[in-house]
Amino acid sequence: MKFTSLGSLALLTLAMSNSSFAVTQDELQAILAEQKQKLIEIEQQLAELKKANAEQKKQAVLAKKASTSHKQLASAEKNWWLKSYGSLLYKSEEIFRNTQDIDPDRRAKTDLERVVVELGHKFDPQWQIELELEYEHGGTGAALEYDGFEEFGEFESEIEAGGEVLVEKLEVKYTVNEDLAVKFGRIFVPVGLGTELHKPGQYFTTERHWSEATMIPQVWHENGINVSGSWNGFNAQALVTTGLNSEYFRSYRWAATGHQKRFEQVNTDDLAFTLRVDYGDLAKGTGVGISYYTGDTSGNRNNDDNIEGDGNLTLIGLHGAWQGYNWQLRGQYLYGELDDSAAITLANKTTPGLQPGNFAQVGSEAESAFFEAAYNSQSLFNLSKPLYLFAAYEYANPLKEVEQGNAGERFDIDEFAFGINYLPTPELVLKAQFARQQYAQDNLDDTNSFSLSMGYYFSL
């Protein structure tokens, strides 16, 4: 519009200047030059206008883009989440009734291993909270019932269901920036892969790795604080947490049974320190890492007046995972040392009221390892859904060394397993597995087991 009015003004000026015919050549030339100059100015103004207009349009487009992406951002960053996972197991295995039994019986069982509900809430970009409620073996239940058929009526306590309910995690997280975060509350102790990869789709065997559970608590959680930082693909975590209680260390599961979850309160006289460094992203399938844990255990004993020595427990773990070309590999090695193991054994044998008194001999060293490899045969067999063929090897020896005497071989066991994982949907996994257990003890023959499992995972 502006351009049109400027143009007509120029023409009008031209017409007016042409209205006088008594003009000299020079005058005419001067007028022409003046007109040329004006035209140049007009063209310049026009170019500027076009530029401004284009800039305006560009800004409008950008603004529109920005508002759209902001909307998308808001939906991606909803400030709460609900996740759930769980697993159900069927297993037929050969059971030894006691240490003297060399002729095992085949028994079958089913177990609703766990149902976990995870809730999270982001208060603001810095602060968030996450909690995990776990129902193991179908939860638990007790009730007071009234039985009117008793002589005068009777109130009876009944156990209605076995199992456990526990708060596995209550983690407050403060994000300093993209590379630095602090977590505190009831948090995972990241020794080995068990806390990282414990959802049903994150291990191929029908059950979580028993080799790890033979040495340290399974999906180990403690109360404490975790500072983690990332740098160039490396991720490092340093933790100070509550420790273990050596009153419950036993031959068959070493320090695992020393987890203080059986008590209402956790004795916090001896703290533990954990350091872990990973490179890559284990949860996404490729990475390696090392973990180190150290903590004293004597101070956390409820009855600590019959023991000398700190009972220091030190763990070192190496772990790794790799995926590519339809293959997935995972593995770990754990090694642990326990100081004052003979004193702990003796104290556990003589502490009044402490049960069980047997199997008190605890290893001064323990080790365990597992390795699993799986191949996704979906494209090979032209299937519509993923079908993994896997093989796994596990080994544990909670009584690798003892301070005095002979380290019995009864608990030195390894297992070779193979089977399939079928995923009808990405959030559901059906597994089947055959396994063969081998015993270091000479007079025990190998045993076989067969198991099926169903696992699910979803996130809302």
Next chain:
Amino acid sequence: MLTRKTLIAASVSTLLLTACGGGGSSSKDNDTVTPVEEAGFSYDATNMINNVTTDIIVGGYKALNFRAEDFYQSTLTLLNTPTMENLEAAKTAWQVVRVPWEQGEAHIFGPVDALSIDPHLDTWPLNTSDLQTLLTTQSGFSADELKTWNDDVQGFHTMEFLLFGDGVTDNTKSIDEMTALEREYLVATAEVFQGYTQALYDAWTVTQDATDANSPAYQDLLLTPGNEVYSSQLGVVEELINGMIGIVDEVGNGKIAEPFGASIAATDTSLVESQYSWNSLADFSNNIRGVQNVYRGEFSGNSDPVVGLIDFVTAADATLATRVDNEILAAIDAIDAIAGENNMPFRQAINDADARVRIQAAIDALSTLQATLENDVLTLLNDWKLT
């Protein structure tokens, strides 16, 4: 649903009958009503508790501790002078110390349980695999080391295995079959063993928690009820009866029935306790003699006038008191009869058709006794009027 309706109907008709004067007395007859006799019986259990606690329980642990010391000495003699006579003497000493222990299983409560002394002394089954490994890997044995090993490579049955052999074909190990290392292992085990019997006796007579000098002797808790463990005499008597029930159950349904199996095809000799020495039947009958000791308040053969649980039962029901005594005797006799005329050990008897009949008779006798103790004796506590 039908049952509920029937019940409601029955209740309603009962109510109607009562309302119509079907029962009860009218208010006019109140003057002539004889007061209903208060149910229950009175009994002052002080003497009985004192006698059973000091003579039977503490006396039994005292005997156990003395005999454990004798046994330890016999193993030392055997170590230093390995002769057949000394081996036989040690075997006999083992059988002698076994008696007060097995009889004492009739009252396996208090320190023997709380201090885990039971598994330390008497873990079964033994871990013979580890035991053999120890004998091949160790250059010597000491009591201090042995204490830090698992219970299944020490205690009664380890000593039994070292003294008598594996018990498969015979229980007559000779001195030539016994290595110096085995004798050393035996001495170390006997020393640790005696340490535990001393701890057990001290817990009953000096202080129940060795780590707390102020804790009372466990016997005082029974002798002076009204403490945190036994709130009254009733609690003590209940503990005694439950102790008897516990061992009768364990002998009948565990020690005998488990290896016996449902049929001759389902026997399991690995579960037979004291199989190396062929002492199983003596163990079982001593367990029930322990019940008899508590019940009668005397060790068998003692003719002093004594008071035992039988006096408590007599105060409530004299006929029942006699019946219980007879059932205890019958159970002991039935166990002793298992061996038969050719003195067959229990390990072999479970696989012998004729002996199985006798074993079943013993199981039945024990079941009868257990039912009586649970249903007739324990329930007396409800009718006992504490003074």
